[in-house]
Amino acid sequence: MSELLTVSGLTVTARLAADDLRLLDAVDLELRAGQIIGVVGESGSGKTTLARAVVGLLERNVRVDQGAITLAGQTVVAPGVDRTDRIRGSAVGMVFQDASRSLNPLMKVRTQLAEVLRRHVRDITRAEVERRSVEVLAQMRITDPTRVLDSYPHQLSGGLRQRAAIGLAVVTRPALVIADECTTALDVTTQTKVVELFRTLVDELGIGLLFVTHDLMLASDLCDRIAVMSRGRVVEHGDADQVLEQPQQEYTRRLLAAIPSWS
Numbered sequence: 604m605s606e607l608l609t610v611s612g613l614t615v616t617a618r619l620a621a622d623d624l625r626l627l628d629a630v631d632l633e634l635r636a637g638q639i640i641g642v643v644g645e646s647g648s649g650k651t652t653l654a655r656a657v658v659g660l661l662e663r664n665v666r667v668d669q670g671a672i673t674l675a676g677q678t679v680v681a682p683g684v685d686r687t688d689r690i691r692g693s694a695v696g697m698v699f700q701d702a703s704r705s706l707n708p709l710m711k712v713r714t715q716l717a718e719v720l721r722r723h724v725r726d727i728t729r730a731e732v733e734r735r736s737v738e739v740l741a742q743m744r745i746t747d748p749t750r751v752l753d754s755y756p757h758q759l760s761g762g763l764r765q766r767a768a769i770g771l772a773v774v775t776r777p778a779l780v781i782a783d784e785c786t787t788a789l790d791v792t793t794q795t796k797v798v799e800l801f802r803t804l805v806d807e808l809g810i811g812l813l814f815v816t817h818d819l820m821l822a823s824d825l826c827d828r829i830a831v832m833s834r835g836r837v838v839e840h841g842d843a844d845q846v847l848e849q850p851q852q853e854y855t856r857r858l859l860a861a862i863p864s865w866s
């Protein structure tokens with residue numbers, strides 16, 4: 604099977620008033636369709652920068668110096684190259700920590716799903732918009748899709764809001780989903796349900812999921828592969844079982860030792 608997402612030698616720098624700051628240093632990563640990769644590491648290790656680089660949402664003072672990101676064999680990011688506007692929201696869906704960053708608080712869920720579908724699916728009919736909106740909420744295991752479609756985000760519970768946000772990310776049937784700390788703000792029970800939902804979606808739809816989390820325990824429950832980041836570098840990268848059972852790097856061993864229930 605060929606790689607869906609390949610990050611090779613990605614080096615990213617922020618320009619600051621006084622100096623340049625390297626945010627990512629020769630990062631390598633691979634992900635196949637139907638797989639989940641957990642990008643883990645302490646705060647400030649570069650996880651969000653990596654996730655944002657894949658979707659071309661780096662801040663204005665940040666640039667790609669070396670390396671490349673390819674999606675299904677096509678280069679989308681390289682020094683001086685940014686083709687992410689062709690894939691963002693269509694081939695690649697995004698879910699953020701805070702559903703309010705994924706969802707527009709001023710629009711009903713129905714309107715938001717319709718807007719995304721109309722933007723990305725040429726000549727889609729009203730009936731098809733409605734059918735796919737209901738279908739995607741059902742895929743999110745939402746039992747009363749009509750109520751959710753007719754709600755504003757603030758009228759939904761945190762868990763339902765995040766499910767609606769995931770629905771918005773996958774309604775265009777992307778090949779890849781980037782989820783950045785998207786369960787962090789949820790209570791543990793809701794977090795578990797969202798993680799189970801992700802596993803089901805990946806298995807059912809065959810998408811690739813890049814799941815950014817500082818929570819190694821959560822990553823161990825969900826992910827097939829794990830990339831451990833420290834100071835802008837991927838220090839360890841491999842099958843989740845292998846990384847967790849036989850960590851090669853001292854940094855990974857320290858992260859594991861910090862989990863109270865890990866033995």
Ligand SMILES: Nc1ncnc2c1ncn2[C@@H]1O[C@H](COP(=O)(O)OP(=O)(O)OP(=O)(O)O)[C@@H](O)[C@H]1O
Nearest residue numbers: 617626645646647648649650651652662664665817
């Ligand atoms: N635009 C920027 N300009 C300057 N420094 C930045 C910029 N964006 C990120 N950084 C710095 O790069 C480092 C990595 O940040 P990043 O948000 O990628 O880390 P992270 O692993 O996602 O952390 P967290 O888990 O806290 O979100 C941090 O030290 C951050 O302050």
